[in-house]
Amino acid sequence: MKVLANFVQKNGARLDLSLPSERSFTYNKGVNKKQKTIFHMDGDAFFVAVEVAKNPKLRGxxxxxxxxxxxxxxxxxxxxxxGVxxxxxxxxxxKQFPQVIITPGDYASYARYSTKMFDIVRRYVDDVEEYSIDECFADLTGLDKPLKMSYREIAERIKKEIIEELDLSVSIGIASTKVLAKVASKWKKPNGLTIIEPENIPDFLLNTSIEKVWxxxxxxxxxxRQRGIRNAHDFISKDIEWIRDTLAEPYEVIWHELRGLSLKEIDPxxxxxxxxxxxxxxxxxxxxxRVFLLSQLSKHIEDACAKARHYELSTRKFSFFLKTRNFEYFTYSLSLSSPTNAPEIFISLVQRYFDEVYRKGVMYRTTGVNLFELASTSVSQFDLFGDGDRAHKFEQIHKQIDSLEDKYGKKVVYLASTHHARNRGVKGTEVDDLDRDILFL
DNA sequence: TCTGGGGTCCTAGGACCC
DNA sequence: TCTGGGGTCCTAGGACCC
Structure with missing residues (x-):
């Protein structure tokens, strides 16, 4: 049995394994004064719904x-x-469901619909937190007066406009905290609208199994579960001291939020x-x-760096990993002397350290790279003494190539070390590709 | 020399999310 | 359910310092 790392230090001798004896929970009235009204909206089967909106023949x-x-x-x-x-x-x-229609993902469309959907919410409230492509939070507190509508009416209007203008349906939850608003929006799906009033919190939580909590x-x-906590109500029935002693800090925040005390801010x-x-x-x-794996890593670095350049971000820190057939990770992390977003720099390091993670007899199923601690590429960060000079040259080259590619379409140029990965499984195209593409490095 | 008590910074890796 | 891809945040513990 694996124990969650976060718990390891704290779950020693003092665990209380008993079920909460009291199942009644009284709402903390002191919290009422600063009662917030948090709105959470979640697209119903969003990606597929956009496909249907694009092509109504798919409906039903x-x-x-x-x-x-x-x-x-x-x-x-x-x-x-x-049963899919x-x-x-x-x-x-x-094989199993030949009647199902399969479409490729069209992320550009999803992003467009997402923006439009959130813009409809912004007709009613300025600060909207775009939590994911199909979910947002907003703080409606006090807006009922200026808008001369109840919170329910605001939500109904938003739903109606999204259906009429975008042909999409959403589910909305309204409650005093983000965590509760999430519970509410999940309550009825699709096309739901659920409001959790403070006095109904216990009822909702008794019917929310613990793994459903955000x-x-x-x-x-x-x-x-091993400690008898099966639903969200069991969880909030525990003493705050027990939570504090047993779990990590984020769970204490969840405990308060489930009881109606808003601690998670809306971040617009x-x-x-x-x-x-x-x-x-x-x-x-x-x-x-080995060649294939290296080439995959090269491609990942190239793609990640392209995105980093697009957002004008650079980093000194990166890692690459191989995941075995048995889902074991072997990661290698590196730090550079100065930040860059030139793939050549990262790739040469991967080539140098690849054998630190690679084993001859092992079968691998996944490769990956991670650039982290990204920060704005600043103009003044020349490193005249180290590798920065070399990196800087590459950065200049990529700047030129990026603008070329913006003009003429994607991926005309890529690194030679990536060639293998980009042409895997396409037989008889090697010569054509070499003809068309400019390779370097 | 077999031995402190503390602070800070960093890293690796885990858990979680959609 | 034999498991894809792209993110964020948190924390224990080591390194280093006084």
């Missing part, structure tokens, strides 16, 4: 997206009703900056081909 049919990934990444309610589930391999889907995942669910700042970027790819069958 079992549809999934994710063809290019090889697994079902989103599915319509009709597909779900058949997220993560199901496409080949298996085809922030409580598989490991913590298992840990809590646009997420244009990334603090890390990663690129990974799995393949099957698993392989031990």
């Amino acid at each position: 049919l079992p549809v999934v997206t994710g063809e290019e990934k090889g697994i079902v990444s989103a599915l319509s309610y009709e597909a779900k009703a058949l 589930h997220r993560g199901m391999p496409i080949f298996q889907l085809k 922030g409580i995942g598989r490991q913590t669910t298992e840990f809590l 700042r646009p997420k244009t900056k990334y603090s890390s970027m990663q690129r990974t790819r799995s393949f099957h069958p698993a392989t031990n081909d």
Whole structure:
């Protein structure tokens, strides 16, 4: 039995394994004064819904997206009703459910619809936190007066406008905290609107199993279940001291939020900056081909660096990893003397240290790279003494290539070390590709 | 020399999310 | 359910310092 690392230090002798004896919970009235009204909205089967909005002939049919990934990444309610589930391999889907319509993901469209959907919310409230492509939070506190509508009416208007203008349906939850608003929006799906009033918190939580709570995942669910905590109400019935002594700090925040005390702020700042970027790819069958694996890593670095340059971000820190057929990770982390976003620098390091993680007899299923601690590329960060000079030259070259590619379309130019990965499985195209592409390094 | 008590900074890796 | 890809945040513990 694996114990969650976060718990290791604290779950010594003093565990209380008993069930909470009292199942009644009284809402803390002191909190009422600063009662907030938090709104959470969640797109219903969003990716697939956009496919249907683009092509209404698909309405009412079992549809999934994710063809290019090889697994079902989103599915319509009709597909779900058949027994299709997220993560199901496409080949298996085809065999088992030949009637299901499979589409490739069209992320540009999803992003467009997402923006439009959030803009409708912004007609009513200025500060909207775009939590993911199909989910947002907003603080509606006090808006009922100036808008001369109840909170329910505001939510109904938003739903109506999204359906009429975008042909999409959403589910909305309203409660006094973000965690509760998430519980509410999940309560009825699709096309739901659920409001949790403070006095109804216990009822909702008694019917919310612990793993459904935002922030409580598989490991913590298992840990809590062993201690008799099955639903969210069991969780909030524990003393705060018990939570503090047994779990890590984020769970204390969840405990308060579930009781109605708002601690998680709405953060409306646009997420244009990334603090890390990663690129990974799995393949099957698993392989031990050293050249192939290196070439995959090269491609990942090239792609991640292209994105980093697009956002004008650089870093000194990066890592690469191989994942074995048995899902074991072997990671190698590196620090440079100065930040860069030139792939040549990272690739030469991967080539140098690859054998620190690679083993001859082992079969690998995934490769990946991670750039982290990304920061704005600053003009004045020349490193005249170290590797920075070399990196700087490459950065200049890439700047030129990037602007060329913007003009003439994507990926005309790529690194020679990536060639193998980009042409895998396409037979008889090698010569053509060499003709068309400019290779360097 | 077999031995402190503390602070800070960094890293690796885990858990979680969609 | 034999498991894709892209993120964020947290924390224990080591390194280093006085």
